Amino acid sequence: MNREEMMVECAVKALSEKMGKNIVSLHVGEATIITDYFVIANGSNTSQMDAMIDGVEEDMKKAGYELKTREGRTQGGWVLLDYNEVVVHIFSTEMREFYGLDSTWRDVEKKTYTD
Numbered sequence: 001m002n003r004e005e006m007m008v009e010c011a012v013k014a015l016s017e018k019m020g021k022n023i024v025s026l027h028v029g030e031a032t033i034i035t036d037y038f039v040i041a042n043g044s045n046t047s048q049m050d051a052m053i054d055g056v057e058e059d060m061k062k063a064g065y066e067l068k069t070r071e072g073r074t075q076g077g078w079v080l081l082d083y084n085e086v087v088v089h090i091f092s093t094e095m096r097e098f099y100g101l102d103s104t105w106r107d108v109e110k111k112t113y114t115d
């Protein structure tokens with residue numbers, strides 16, 4: 001497993017532990033220069049989203065991965081955690097449906113972790 005795959009697994013585990021829903025990873029590296037992977041999940045409410053964000057930040061830091069940028073607010077329904085090679089998107093259910101990142105990147109390798 002390479003560094004990027006280990007980062008994805010770390011983020012997915014943290015999201016799962018906070019009961020994140022519909023967790024997927026998209027290997028977008030060949031389709032864009034932005035990053036290698038997107039990890040996408042949604043929460044049921046802002047409190048859960050905050051817990052998911054905290055969990056990802058804590059676990060990624062413990063694993064030695066540095067957060068480059070954090071954008072968005074849970075009140076707005078979308079928070080982005082940029083770790084360079086991996087970008088984690090945490091959405092409210094409504095905002096995830098609205099932005100449709102899953103379908104925007106449908107031509108890339110997708111791995112589903114939870115329903």
